[in-house]
Structures are given as C-alpha cells and as structure tokens.
Amino acid sequence: MDDPARAAGLEQAASRPPRHRTRPGGHRQVGEKGVATHKKSARRRRAWICFQDESGFSLLPVVRATWAPRGQTPVLTHRFSWKRLSMSGALAYRPDRSEAVFVFGIKEGAYNTASLIEFLTALLDHLDGQKVTLIWDGLPAHRSAAMKEWLATQRHWLHVEPLPGYAPDLNPMEMVWGNVKATELANLCPDTIDEAHTATQAGLERVGSSYQLCFNFLDHTGLSL
Numbered sequence: 001m002d003d004p005a006r007a008a009g010l011e012q013a014a015s016r017p018p019r020h021r022t023r024p025g026g027h028r029q030v031g032e033k034g035v036a037t038h039k040k041s042a043r044r045r046r047a048w049i050c051f052q053d054e055s056g057f058s059l060l061p062v063v064r065a066t067w068a069p070r071g072q073t074p075v076l077t078h079r080f081s082w083k084r085l086s087m088s089g090a091l092a093y094r095p096d097r098s099e100a101v102f103v104f105g106i107k108e109g110a111y112n113t114a115s116l117i118e119f120l121t122a123l124l125d126h127l128d129g130q131k132v133t134l135i136w137d138g139l140p141a142h143r144s145a146a147m148k149e150w151l152a153t154q155r156h157w158l159h160v161e162p163l164p165g166y167a168p169d170l171n172p173m174e175m176v177w178g179n180v181k182a183t184e185l186a187n188l189c190p191d192t193i194d195e196a197h198t199a200t201q202a203g204l205e206r207v208g209s210s211y212q213l214c215f216n217f218l219d220h221t222g223l224s225l
Contacts, residue, residue: 046131047131048093049095049133050091050123051092051135051172052089052090052134052135053088053089053171053176054111054139055086055087055089056084056086056087057196058083058084058085058193058196085106085107085196086106086108086110087105087106087177087200088104088116089176090104090123090134091176093214093215093225094225095225097215097225100214100215101126104204104208105122113141113144113150117147117150120134124157131158135161137163137168138165170222175221176204176207179203179213179217180200180206184199184202
C-alpha cells in the first residue's frame with residue numbers, strides 16, 4: 001500500500017527531546033488563557049499539542065539587510081515572476097516537553113480543504129495514530145463545511161481548537177517561516193521555482209533537525225506546555 005505521507009508530500013524533519021529550555025520574559029496579551037485551556041485538555045487526553053500553519057514562496061527574493069563594500073549598494077537581479085509554491089507545516093509537542101516533531105509539505109498552488117485533509121491524514125500516519133490536539137488559525141479552508149464534515153469523522157484521534165483572532169504570535173509555526181525566509185531564502189534570486197523549492201526544503205529540514213529550535217520557537221511565544 002502507498003505511504004499516505006509520501007502521497008501528500010509530507011516529510012518528517014525532527015523528533016527529539018530538548019536539552020535546554022529557554023523562557024523569555026514578557027507577557028502574552030490576546031488569547032493566552034484560551035490556549036492554556038487547550039493544553040490542559042491535551043494533557044488529559046495524553047495527546048500531542050500540534051500547531052499548524054501555511055505559508056508560501058516564489059521566485060521573488062525575500063529582501064533582507066546584508067553587508068557590502070562601502071559605497072557599493074547590493075543589487076538583486078531576479079526574474080519578475082509570481083509563480084508560487086505553498087508550504088504546510090506542523091510543530092507537535094508532547095505535553096511533558098519530552099519530544100517534538102516537525103513535519104511539512106510543499107505543493108504547487110495554495111492549500112485548500114482537500115490538500116489539508118491529505119496533510120492531516122499523513123500527520124496521523126507520522127504520529128502512529130496517536131491522539132492530537134490541533135491548534136490553527138481561522139483560514140477559510142480550516143472552517144469550510146467539507147473540513148467540518150471530515151473532522152467530525154476523526155474525533156477518535158483529532159481534537160481541533162482555533163487560535164485566538166489577531167494573535168499569530170502565539171503560533172510557533174510563524175517563527176519557522178520567518179527563520180527560513182531570513183536564512184535560506186534571504187536575498188535568493190533563483191532562476192527556476194525548482195531552485196526555490198530546493199532552498200526552502202533545505203531550510204525546513206535544517207529547522208526540523210534541531211530540536212532546540214523547535215522548542216525555542218515555542219518558548220518565544222511565551223506559552224508553556
């Protein structure tokens with residue numbers, strides 16, 4: 001039988017416990033209380049706490065500050081093309097912080113209800129059918145009638161909670177995208193979308209290979225498990 005994870009283009013990048021735990025100062029404003037409730041529910045169910053999000057990239061460079069000789073302004077020469085690929089990623093954590101898993105998929109076009117269902121089905125396979133509390137934003141594909149109908153059939157393993165509105169900083173996946181775009185994709189001017197795909201995949205695999213980064217992104221949100 002075909003591997004559903006491969007069929008969905010899903011790749012696992014990491015599954016390791018953290019060595020250190022950083023806890024930056026500051027306080028959460030919008031929605032911290034609601035997310036804490038979701039985490040308590042996950043602990044009761046002995047479920048993974050999973051944050052999911054989507055993003056995209058194209059042939060247009062992600063412009064970032066860089067170094068250059070005095071008086072020589074760096075110039076980016078690129079193909080002015082809007083051809084675009086989309087990413088879906090999920091950071092999953094054990095409530096006791098004993099383990100983290102990062103999985104991602106890359107596809108042409110935008111993620112919709114059908115492709116997100118494929119992604120979640122592959123996520124289930126990666127986690128060996130274990131229970132998951134999924135936290136995501138209010139993307140229309142997350143709230144569609146077809147998605148709600150499918151989710152109703154998955155309650156034996158999947159419990160879904162929405163992120164609070166206007167609180168993307170509570171989702172550690174946002175920092176995954178930002179990290180890759182500030183590193184592998186920074187000032188990159190690829191000639192083909194395949195080159196952009198290769199750089200993006202390398203960045204996502206780098207992030208996922210570091211359990212320290214996976215937990216640092218979570219800690220940066222100010223949330224605790």
